Amino acid sequence: MAVEARQKTEAGKEFVTGADLLIEALVEAKVEKVFGYPGGAVLPIYDAMFRHEFPFEHILCRHEQGSIHAAEGYARVTGKPGVVVATSGPGATNLITGITDAMMDSLPLVIITGQVAQGVIGTDAFQEADVLGLTTPITKYNYQIQDAKELPRVINEAFYIATTGRPGPVLIDIPKNISAELTVRNESNAIELPGYQPNVKPNALQLQKLASLLEKAERPVLLAGAGVLLSDGATYLQEFVEKYELPVVNTLLGLGSFPGEHELFLGMGGMHGTYTANMAIYEADFLINIGARFDDRLTGKVANFAPGAKVAHIDIDPAEIGKIIRTDVPIVGDAKTALQALLAMDIKKPETTEWVTRLMENKVNYPYWYNRSEKQVSPQWLIEQICEKSKGEAIVATDVGQHQMWAAQFYAFNKPHNWLTSGGLGTMGFGLPAAIGAQLGRPDDLVVAIVGDGGIQMTIQELAVIHERNLPVKVFIVNNEALGMVRQWQEEFHGERYSSSLLTQNPDFLKIAEGYGIRSVLVDKEKDVPGVLEEVFAYDGPVLVDFRIHWKEKVFPMVAPGKGINEMVGVKP
Amino acid sequence: MKRIISCTVQNRGGVLNRITGMFSKRHFNIESITVGESETEGMAKMTFVVNVEDEHKLEQLTKQLHKQIDVIKVSDITEKSVVARELALVKVTANSQLRAEIQGLIDPFRGTVVDISKETMTIQVTGKTDKIDAFILLLKPFGIKEIARTGVTALLRGQQAKPYVAEVNSLTI
Numbered sequence: 226m227a228v229e230a231r232q233k234t235e236a237g238k239e240f241v242t243g244a245d246l247l248i249e250a251l252v253e254a255k256v257e258k259v260f261g262y263p264g265g266a267v268l269p270i271y272d273a274m275f276r277h278e279f280p281f282e283h284i285l286c287r288h289e290q291g292s293i294h295a296a297e298g299y300a301r302v303t304g305k306p307g308v309v310v311a312t313s314g315p316g317a318t319n320l321i322t323g324i325t326d327a328m329m330d331s332l333p334l335v336i337i338t339g340q341v342a343q344g345v346i347g348t349d350a351f352q353e354a355d356v357l358g359l360t361t362p363i364t365k366y367n368y369q370i371q372d373a374k375e376l377p378r379v380i381n382e383a384f385y386i387a388t389t390g391r392p393g394p395v396l397i398d399i400p401k402n403i404s405a406e407l408t409v410r411n412e413s414n415a416i417e418l419p420g421y422q423p424n425v426k427p428n429a430l431q432l433q434k435l436a437s438l439l440e441k442a443e444r445p446v447l448l449a450g451a452g453v454l455l456s457d458g459a460t461y462l463q464e465f466v467e468k469y470e471l472p473v474v475n476t477l478l479g480l481g482s483f484p485g486e487h488e489l490f491l492g493m494g495g496m497h498g499t500y501t502a503n504m505a506i507y508e509a510d511f512l513i514n515i516g517a518r519f520d521d522r523l524t525g526k527v528a529n530f531a532p533g534a535k536v537a538h539i540d541i542d543p544a545e546i547g548k549i550i551r552t553d554v555p556i557v558g559d560a561k562t563a564l565q566a567l568l569a570m571d572i573k574k575p576e577t578t579e580w581v582t583r584l585m586e587n588k589v590n591y592p593y594w595y596n597r598s599e600k601q602v603s604p605q606w607l608i609e610q611i612c613e614k615s616k617g618e619a620i621v622a623t624d625v626g627q628h629q630m631w632a633a634q635f636y637a638f639n640k641p642h643n644w645l646t647s648g649g650l651g652t653m654g655f656g657l658p659a660a661i662g663a664q665l666g667r668p669d670d671l672v673v674a675i676v677g678d679g680g681i682q683m684t685i686q687e688l689a690v691i692h693e694r695n696l697p698v699k700v701f702i703v704n705n706e707a708l709g710m711v712r713q714w715q716e717e718f719h720g721e722r723y724s725s726s727l728l729t730q731n732p733d734f735l736k737i738a739e740g741y742g743i744r745s746v747l748v749d750k751e752k753d754v755p756g757v758l759e760e761v762f763a764y765d766g767p768v769l770v771d772f773r774i775h776w777k778e779k780v781f782p783m784v785a786p787g788k789g790i791n792e793m794v795g796v797k798p
Numbered sequence: 799m800k801r802i803i804s805c806t807v808q809n810r811g812g813v814l815n816r817i818t819g820m821f822s823k824r825h826f827n828i829e830s831i832t833v834g835e836s837e838t839e840g841m842a843k844m845t846f847v848v849n850v851e852d853e854h855k856l857e858q859l860t861k862q863l864h865k866q867i868d869v870i871k872v873s874d875i876t877e878k879s880v881v882a883r884e885l886a887l888v889k890v891t892a893n894s895q896l897r898a899e900i901q902g903l904i905d906p907f908r909g910t911v912v913d914i915s916k917e918t919m920t921i922q923v924t925g926k927t928d929k930i931d932a933f934i935l936l937l938k939p940f941g942i943k944e945i946a947r948t949g950v951t952a953l954l955r956g957q958q959a960k961p962y963v964a965e966v967n968s969l970t971i
Contacts (some may be wrong), residue, residue, distance in 0.1 A: 356811055362819050366867045369811060386867060420808055420870040544861035547854070 226738035243373035244273035245405040247337070250380035250414065254335075256281045256308050258299060258665055259316040260292040262314025265352060266339025269404040281308075284665060284694075287686040289316050291658040293323025294684065297332050297661030301645050302620055302670075304687055306333040306387050307662065313339045313401075314352030318359065322652055324394050326361040329649025330478060331455060335383045335391035340369065342402040347719045356398045365393030367511040373403045377414035382771040390423025391542040392455060423541065427468065427558030427566055433504015434554045435513065435537040436572040442511035446531075446582045447471045448494065451648075454538060454714065458561030462515065463487070466566050469574050472584050474502040476517045477633055478648040485617070485637035492593075493582060495523035496784045497630045500591040505584055509534040511735065516540060518559040519549040520649065529789025539563045569779045593634045594781070594798050596749065602751055604628065604774045606701050608635035611673060611701065614758040619643065619671040622660035624680025627709035630780040632675045643670075654683030661687055664696045671699070671762065678731055688741040691767045698759055700738075700769040705776045706731055718786075727776070738769040749773035799858060802831070802882060802952055805844040805863060806836060806871040813868045817844065820866065826850065826859050830884075830949025841859045841870065845925075845951045875952060879959045882952035885922065886930045887912070891941035892919040899941060918943060 241249075247270060251259070259281050260379055263271045274283060286292040289311045290655050296307025307327075317338040327334045341350040366386050368379050377398075383395040439445060453462050466473055466489055471595050474494040475482045483490055494506055503525075506512065513536040517523070523528040527549060535662035537554035538546045546555040556563060595605035608631050608644050611619070617637050622645040623629040629646055638644050645663055647655040647704030660674035681702055691698050711726040748757050761768045781795030807813050814833060821828050824873040835883065836843040850856045864872045892900050895918065904911065904921055907929065913920035923933050927950060934945065 358815065361812060361816050362823050367812070371811070418808075418867065421867045437860045542865065544858065548858060 228495065230363070235420045240407040241244075241410060242269060242273060242405060242407055243370070243376055243399065244269040244570070245277070246373060246376040246408070246410065246554055247380065247399070247404065248273045248277045250377045251308065252280045253377075253414070254380060254384045257305075258282050258641060259308045259310055260284045260286055260296045260299070260662065261310030262286065262292055262316060263291050264311065264339065266313035266341060266401045267316070267337075267404070269401065269699075270310060270337070270339065270399070273404075284661075284690065286658060286661075287689050289319035289682065290323055290654065291661075291687040291690070293320050293334070293336070294652075294655050294658035295662035295665070295687070295690075296334055297323060297327050297330075297655075298622060298645050298659030299325075299333060299666040300332045300662075300665040301659070302642050303666040304642070306335050306384060307664070309334060309336045311336070311338050312352065313341055313356070314354045316352075317356040317398075318354055319479055319676060321359065321363065321581050322650070324360055324396065326647050326650040326652045327394040328363050328365065330647065331392050331451065332394070333387040334394040335380075335387050336394060336396040337382050337398060340397050340398045340400040342383065343400045344402065344617055346400065357394070360396050361778050363394070363653050365394050367396040367398065369398040370400065370403050373406065373408040374411040377411055378417065381414040382416050382418060386418070386421065391495065392419075405685050415758060424543075425541070425559040425561045425562055426555050427539065427556045429566075430475070431554055431556045432563070432566055434571065435556065435567070436570055438511055438535050438537065438554065439513070440575055441571045442575045443577065444509050445469075445471055445504045445511040445513065445575060445577060446509040446534075447473050448476065448506070448514045448517050449473055449479045449482045450476040450515065450517025451478035451482070452560040453479060454641050456516065456541075456559045456561035457517075457641075458564050459483065459560075460562055461564035461568060465568055468568070469572070470577055471513075472581060474498070474506060474507055476520070476523055476648075477646065479517060479643045480633060481638035481641045482516075484639040486639055488585070489581070491588065493633055494790070495520075496525065497634065497780050497782070499588075499593065500782055500793055500796045501587040503583060503784065503793060504587065504693050505793040506534075507789070511647060512536050514538045514540075515563070518545045521549075524790070525792075526787060526789040527782045529791055530548070571773060591796055596798065598751070598775050598778070601749055601775045602754060602772050604705075604772075604778055605635050606751070606773055607754060607774070608632055608675070610634045610754050610758055611615045611675070614755070614762055615673065619673045620645065620660075620663045621655045622646070622654040622663060622672070622674045624676045625653050625710075626677050626680065627705070627713065627778070627780050628675055628677045628703035630710075631703070653677075653680040654679070657681055658687045660698045660700070661696060665694075672697070674698055674700045676700065676702055677709060678702055678706060678728055679708045679733070681734075682732075685737065688703055688769070692742040695766055697764075697766050700767070702734055702769070702771045704731070704734070704771050705774045705778060707776045709776075709778070712776070716777075716779070733772045734769065745768045745769040745771065747771045747773070799850060799852070799856075801850060801874055801876045802880070802950060803846045803848060803860065803863070804873045804875050804952060805846065805869060807842050807844055807859045807866075808868040808870060809835075809840050809842040810868055815841070816866060816868065817863070820862055823898040824858070824862060824948040826855070832949045832951040834951070843951075845949075847950050853959050873954075875954060879957070880952045881955055882926055882950050883924055883931055884927050884948055884950045886934070886944060886945060886947045887920055887922055888934060888937055889913075889920045890937050891917060891920050891943060893917060896940060901939070902934055929941065
């Protein structure tokens with residue numbers, strides 16, 4: 226039915242389509258950006274966006290995976306939920322990787338997928354996929370709309386679920402007939418979620434237990450994860466740490482929750498973390514974990530992780546507490562709220578001078594190290610240069626692999642919410658679209674995508690979005706003509722059998738950039754790096770730089786798989 | 799160890815899939831599930847019999863259940879005073895000569911004959927799992943043709959022998 230022919234019911238109520246209700250609900254939820262891709266089953270939704278004159282900006286990425294990673298990047302740097310729209314069948318299945326990624330890294334997303342009309346659901350209709358079934362294990366919650374009148378409530382609930390408690394992706398599957406057909410407005414969008422009451426406020430008794438253990442601690446360590454960032458608690462963390470002079474270790478995703486150049490910062494822990502951070506955890510007698518989930522890349526062999534420590538774990542998700550590491554003080558609550566509560570308490574400062582002094586010595590004696598490359602660009606030095614030339618203030622997005630670890634090791638994140646990386650799922654192809662989402666979310670900040678020559682080829686089509694919107698994203702390819710981390714593991718653990726890991730037939734990235742209308746430059750000598758970086762950062766538009774590094778560069782130090790964090794190799798040159 | 803977990807859930811589309819999916823994703827072993835309406839409209843009661851390795855796994859299981867948006871309440875009722883029942887339908891080979899003998903076995907188990915054909919009898923028996931196991935064992939020599947069991951469903955008794963233990967959902971941590 227043409228919308229021009231809108232009618233009123235006898236009671237004077239206006240008829241609207243389900244899609245209209247959806248758009249109105251998104252506006253009500255204060256959505257500013259929607260990352261999407263149209264298709265048959267979402268035609269009524271796209272038509273409604275058009276008719277409503279796009280009350281939010283719609284970003285047409287060039288693949289659904291690009292849309293969802295861009296939404297993740299947007300969510301990570303703004304703290305607002307990322308909104309994604311995709312069509313039924315392949316549109317929805319192309320989102321699967323990104324949904325899983327957001328679930329693993331606790332990013333708030335609201336995903337709207339089209340579905341075939343209700344009358345043909347279950348008949349293997351054209352572009353039909355069981356999206357509800359497919360996404361049940363990888364969403365915080367999902368819905369399929371049965372009646373258009375539910376839409377305002379469901380959208381309201383979806384945003385509430387996605388953004389509260391431990392954030393995560395929520396998917397709403399909307400059959401085409403529901404978005405197309407006329408209905409009347411349902412005034413109530415009241416949330417009906419009796420089973421969902423996330424506990425934000427930590428238990429005072431448990432906080433007291435933490436306090437008394439802290440007072441007695443001789444070798445305390447504070448482990449800060451992404452929970453500190455998601456709760457916006459970084460300033461309170463710093464205050465707490467300085468008040469009690471606690472050494473701090475970050476998880477990969479927690480980088481930026483504590484200033485990277487702070488003297489009490491020991492670095493990242495885990496597989497490619499610093500020797501100092503890992504040994505501090507190994508020797509600690511009290512470990513306070515705030516907002517980290519003891520991922521296996523952090524803990525290494527569990528028996529060797531903080532073996533002599535009492536453990537206090539603050540997490541908004543009760544199921545994370547005690548999941549991997551036995552916990553003496555379980556504290557369910559929001560990291561910021563817990564830190565505020567701890568700051569308000571009267572806790573005697575533990576005597577830790579000797580311990581901290583020893584750790585400071587370790588910091589000096591066991592820094593990250595690398596050998597300068599003579600012929601090509603040293604990747605570690607490159608990251609240091611990027612950090613220096615961007616004053617440590619850039620938003621940095623990465624793919625997954627060696628360049629990701631070098632970025633985590635050598636870029637000092639002094640501010641929160643500037644670090645975008647796929648930690649839990651380890652998704653190649655994440656970096657470029659995530660950088661796009663970040664730039665759209667924070668248009669005035671410098672955004673750098675540090676990607677590998679392997680990863681960028683998984684989502685390289687999103688260069689089109691950068692060009693189309695003239696987003697000043699700087700795309701730095703750390704090009705070793707290999708799937709570097711795979712190659713490194715093959716060298717270390719598989720007898721140098723480089724099975725399918727060498728990319729000797731890479732395309733000409735400069736020409737690809739040129740094809741997308743983006744300036745590009747190749748850098749294969751170290752002496753050119755500082756000048757090019759200065760030029761690139763001074764330029765108010767997108768640039769792609771192809772940095773050539775040696776294919777045998779490796780990430781060190783390392784906790785080998787199955788080993789404990791006290792058994793790092795490659796600690797010294 | 800075997801545990802009985804009782805769960806009240808919001809009866810929304812896909813809830814059973816979400817919960818059994820969580821069990822399979824996290825490698826929890828379910829022995830039986832029963833699902834049915836509860837005393838409150840829109841709420842369903844699920845009863846799981848699960849086999850877990852240790853207390854740690856059990857804690858994870860209840861926490862993961864409780865984390866589900868649709869789950870209102872989770873109780874591990876294994877240690878509590880409960881009424882737990884299962885129903886079984888057993889079809890045995892029984893010609894006219896054997897019927898009287900089988901009837902004699904049914905009575906102590908308070909079973910009922912719910913169907914008779916020329917060659918078979920179908921008996922319904924209700925009770926705790928071990929009683930039903932024993933009953934089936936007893937009928938085996940006659941030749942069991944088919945069995946259908948519902949799995950355990952359970953309710954707390956009105957009066958608990960011990961003081962009421964805290965529910966899993968009212969986490970004090």
